[in-house]
Amino acid sequence: MGITMQVLGLLLSLSILVLVHELGHYFFARIFKTRVEKFYLFFNPWFSIMRAKKIEGKWNFSFFSSTSPEHWKDHPETTEWGIGWLPLGGYCSIAGMVDETKGEKDLSTEPQEWEFRSKPAWQRFFIIIGGVLVNFIIALVLYSVILFKWGEEYIPLENARYGLQFSEVAQKTGFENGDKIIDIDGEKPETIGDFVTGLMIDDVQKASVLRGDDTLTVYIPSDFGKQVLANPKKGVCQYVFPFVIDSVIPNMPAAMAQLQKGDSLVAINDSSLFSFYDFQSLFNEHKNETITLSYYRQNELLHSQILLNEEGKIGVYPAHYLHFLKTKKNEYGFFASIPKGISLGFNTLGVYVKQFKLVFSKEGATQLGGFGTIGSIFPKTWNWQQFWSMTALLSIILAFMNFLPIPALDGGYILFILVEMITRRKPSDKFVGYANMVGFTLLIALVLYANGMDIIRALGF
Numbered sequence: 061m062g063i064t065m066q067v068l069g070l071l072l073s074l075s076i077l078v079l080v081h082e083l084g085h086y087f088f089a090r091i092f093k094t095r096v097e098k099f100y101l102f103f104n105p106w107f108s109i110m111r112a113k114k115i116e117g118k119w120n121f122s123f124f125s126s127t128s129p130e131h132w133k134d135h136p137e138t139t140e141w142g143i144g145w146l147p148l149g150g151y152c153s154i155a156g157m158v159d160e161t162k163g164e165k166d167l168s169t170e171p172q173e174w175e176f177r178s179k180p181a182w183q184r185f186f187i188i189i190g191g192v193l194v195n196f197i198i199a200l201v202l203y204s205v206i207l208f209k210w211g212e213e214y215i216p217l218e219n220a221r222y223g224l225q226f227s228e229v230a231q232k233t234g235f236e237n238g239d240k241i242i243d244i245d246g247e248k249p250e251t252i253g254d255f256v257t258g259l260m261i262d263d264v265q266k267a268s269v270l271r272g273d274d275t276l277t278v279y280i281p282s283d284f285g286k287q288v289l290a291n292p293k294k295g296v297c298q299y300v301f302p303f304v305i306d307s308v309i310p311n312m313p314a315a316m317a318q319l320q321k322g323d324s325l326v327a328i329n330d331s332s333l334f335s336f337y338d339f340q341s342l343f344n345e346h347k348n349e350t351i352t353l354s355y356y357r358q359n360e361l362l363h364s365q366i367l368l369n370e371e372g373k374i375g376v377y378p379a380h381y382l383h384f385l386k387t388k389k390n391e392y393g394f395f396a397s398i399p400k401g402i403s404l405g406f407n408t409l410g411v412y413v414k415q416f417k418l419v420f421s422k423e424g425a426t427q428l429g430g431f432g433t434i435g436s437i438f439p440k441t442w443n444w445q446q447f448w449s450m451t452a453l454l455s456i457i458l459a460f461m462n463f464l465p466i467p468a469l470d471g472g473y474i475l476f477i478l479v480e481m482i483t484r485r486k487p488s489d490k491f492v493g494y495a496n497m498v499g500f501t502l503l504i505a506l507v508l509y510a511n512g513m514d515i516i517r518a519l520g521f
Contacts, residue, residue, distance in 0.1 A: 069438035084194030095155035104144030195459035202452035204401025222300035234278040312375020327354035467499030
């Protein structure tokens with residue numbers, strides 16, 4: 061059920077984003093009186109689920125057809141709307157434009173006034189950038205709506221009362237579990253996300269931490285982000301919180317030992333522990349072994365002998381860290397949510413652009429992911445706030461990726477148009493066609509690589 065919800069969330073989100081992206085192209089094309097031959101959600105090799113075309117004021121439909129009805133060709137002035145069967149994107153086929161749907165040979169001999177290639181460069185620029193522009197605007201709108209509807213709730217880093225639990229890489233750098241963050245390069249991070257961003261992509265040089273009663277400085281190596289990506293155990297840090305049982309799973313070791321909701325674990329054998337993650341780690345070291353588990357129940361210290369299963373589990377659900385750490389919630393009225401949403405959108409774009417530099421490193425390339433990776437960020441149980449938050453983030457990513465100056469992407473066309481504006485010479489349709497072919501081949505290879513990495517990770521290699 062969880063995976064199903066993630067797949068549905070991914071498909072719905074991408075469908076919305078592809079639709080508004082292509083509508084951006086369509087909107088500007090129609091403003092400048094350029095014909096749009098076809099507008100499709102999803103690709104339609106071999107056949108389409110649905111085709112529709114308005115002819116003489118009346119809508120005509122065709123379902124599960126391999127080609128458009130013959131008489132539709134007599135009305136090229138109206139757009140054919142459709143839904144394909146391959147949910148990997150969509151397209152807006154603009155008349156007189158060499159793109160992924162047609163090449164130079166598919167264009168009429170003489171340019172027509174209603175074709176893309178007949179329009180001045182500045183109009184073609186807006187037709188192409190329309191998709192990127194709409195995606196970014198949609199992200200800003202979504203962030204504003206989310207803040208207005210649900211507000212903004214987070215744990216301030218200063219409320220991490222038990223400190224942080226650090227990854228292996230972070231500990232080698234000099235952090236210790238339980239450290240409380242004071243500042244990084246003299247600036248106080250508001251959230252754990254701000255702290256991690258600073259270490260991973262902002263190239264901070266040092267962090268001040270409170271360790272017990274002492275204030276210490278941890279110096280951050282310049283390749284810290286690459287070290288994190290290269291380590292099999294990803295991540296930098298998490299909140300430390302005690303291991304208190306929220307519920308006990310029937311017929312599991314904890315149930316057989318009669319542990320109860322509210323029991324607070326404090327030791328395994330002779331080892332006194334506090335953090336949930338420390339217990340988790342030590343459980344993993346004692347798979348299929350009997351341990352002595354010490355815990356408090358209503359201020360009384362108790363001990364139980366427990367045989368861990370082959371996965372090193374005792375069979376309980378821990379209380380969430382939000383039970384122990386105080387959150388801060390900012391609520392926004394309608395007018396306040398708009399500038400805050402715009403600011404959040406630009407900040408998100410800035411962080412993503414900074415992160416992108418890691419893709420070009422050996423460590424970053426191994427972390428590329430396809431649809432499986434993207435789908436995993438959606439919640440396993442439906443949550444509208446998280447869905448729209450993920451959709452806003454993906455809209456930012458889609459806008460940025462499409463803006464890259466790669467042939468076959470919007471950024472490639474924008475680059476050609478800018479060169480034309482500067483040099484006063486328009487690239488030939490043949491050159492654009494060949495460039496698109498190369499760019500499209502590279503994109504297919506990248507998609508195959510990214511999804512191949514998903515499969516490799518899923519198989520445990």
